[in-house]
Amino acid sequence: MFSRRVPSDLRPNALAERRRRAPAPFDLTVSNPTACGIPYPEDLLAPLSRPSGLLYRPDPSGIEAARGAVAADYRRRAAEVDPRRIVLTASSSEAYSFLFKLLCDPGDAVLVPVPSYPLFEHLAALDGVRAVPYLLDPADGFRPALDGPLPGRVRAVIAVHPNNPTGSFLDARGAEDLREACRGAGAALIVDEVFLDYPLSRPDPPPTLAAETDVLTFALGGLSKSVGLPQLKLSWIVASGPAPVVEEALSRLEFLADNYLSVATPVQLALPLLLSAGAAVRRAIRERCLANLGVLSRAVSAVPALAAPPPEGGWSALVRFPAVVAEERLALDLLERDGVAVHPGYFFDFPSEGWLVVSLLPDPETFAAGASRLVARIASHLDGAGPGGPRSVRPRGD
Ligand SMILES: Cc1ncc(COP(=O)(O)O)c(C=O)c1O
Numbered sequence: 180m181f182s183r184r185v186p187s188d189l190r191p192n193a194l195a196e197r198r199r200r201a202p203a204p205f206d207l208t209v210s211n212p213t214a215c216g217i218p219y220p221e222d223l224l225a226p227l228s229r230p231s232g233l234l235y236r237p238d239p240s241g242i243e244a245a246r247g248a249v250a251a252d253y254r255r256r257a258a259e260v261d262p263r264r265i266v267l268t269a270s271s272s273e274a275y276s277f278l279f280k281l282l283c284d285p286g287d288a289v290l291v292p293v294p295s296y297p298l299f300e301h302l303a304a305l306d307g308v309r310a311v312p313y314l315l316d317p318a319d320g321f322r323p324a325l326d327g328p329l330p331g332r333v334r335a336v337i338a339v340h341p342n343n344p345t346g347s348f349l350d351a352r353g354a355e356d357l358r359e360a361c362r363g364a365g366a367a368l369i370v371d372e373v374f375l376d377y378p379l380s381r382p383d384p385p386p387t388l389a390a391e392t393d394v395l396t397f398a399l400g401g402l403s404k405s406v407g408l409p410q411l412k413l414s415w416i417v418a419s420g421p422a423p424v425v426e427e428a429l430s431r432l433e434f435l436a437d438n439y440l441s442v443a444t445p446v447q448l449a450l451p452l453l454l455s456a457g458a459a460v461r462r463a464i465r466e467r468c469l470a471n472l473g474v475l476s477r478a479v480s481a482v483p484a485l486a487a488p489p490p491e492g493g494w495s496a497l498v499r500f501p502a503v504v505a506e507e508r509l510a511l512d513l514l515e516r517d518g519v520a521v522h523p524g525y526f527f528d529f530p531s532e533g534w535l536v537v538s539l540l541p542d543p544e545t546f547a548a549g550a551s552r553l554v555a556r557i558a559s560h561l562d563g564a565g566p567g568g569p570r571s572v573r574p575r576g577d
Pocket of ligand 1: 210269270271272296339371373401403414
């Protein structure tokens with residue numbers, strides 16, 4: 180009776196089941212910035228209640244003033260973006276869905292980075308598209324490791340800049356490798372830049388890919404990360420590349436968006452003020468992430484066998500541990516014995532065992548307590564590793 184787009188087995192995994200029964204007091208997986216004590220200006224949402232919002236103004240690609248505000252915001256990222264090349268959506272997930280519909284027929288494929296955002300597989304499947312993985316190589320700073328020409332029927336290559344959860348930016352060489360692959364296959368590039376405003380290894384972010392000239396490119400951004408307001412449901416797609424193909428893509432995207440009209444009028448009208456007030460929220464979130472990162476680095480440095488490779492940007496960090504214990508066992512132990520919730524690396528398809536992912540958003544006390552319990556738990560596994568000491572990390576499937 181049902182389509183194969185939705186998985187037939189929707190039972191929670193062991194970790195999710197355990198967390199459902201007893202929430203962890205030290206939750207290092209929070210991704211909702213509005214639920215971890217980040218200070219937001221009290222009047223931030225006041226522009227939503229302006230009377231002009233009483234008039235419904237359906238405009239498939241977005242109200243002109245709202246698109247203008249997004250374009251103006253790109254000047255902060257040193258890019259000149261034409262507002263006519265912007266399409267507003269309700270979320271980045273919806274932006275992906277529009278782009279998959281724009282570029283792919285059922286059964287076509289999109290190339291997705293691994294390790295990365297676990298939703299890609301579902302988002303692709305929900306549009307009848309296959310997600311084909313390409314490796315971000317841990318031994319090469321998580322740079323894309325594309326192997327030869329793209330497989331047939333690949334219509335788009337996705338990059339996440341900076342990537343979630345590895346925190347790695349797409350550098351000039353990586354970007355050129357992806358462009359080259361797209362040129363060879365006549366595919367488009369989709370660059371998810373939702374975390375671009377959060378550099379952690381440098382004061383300013385690296386360049387956006389929202390103003391490409393050569394390959395058809397779609398850069399994604401949105402309020403959920405840029406202003407820490409996922410509940411407002413407003414994101415954007417910026418199309419760039421050779422003018423004729425961009426024009427064609429935009430008119431087709433407008434057709435797609437016209438069938439949904441999903442972005443609310445009041446949030447579009449409020450967008451110029453929300454984007455300008457967003458600087459304070461961004462600063463608070465970035466400071467939180469940097470402070471928690473410092474705490475994590477100090478905690479991890481107490482155990483020489485552990486490493487916390489410094490993320491270049493984003494809201495999460497990695498902990499690398501020797502494979503004396505499987506990721507899932509360790510994550511369950513942390514939950515059941517220490518009350519600490521973390522994501523095991525396999526959740527993001529890391530190519531080998533021995534990775535944990537932690538969010539840098541939690542409030543400082545929760546984060547410090549969680550990080551020190553995490554390190555102590557791994558140290559106890561290392562102590563129990565026997566006279567041969569810890570085994571080295573093996574590739575998955577060994
Ligand atoms: C890489 C990446 N893209 C997009 C999103 C979701 O953005 P939105 O809330 O706009 O759908 C996330 C959420 O964590 C993410 O990690």
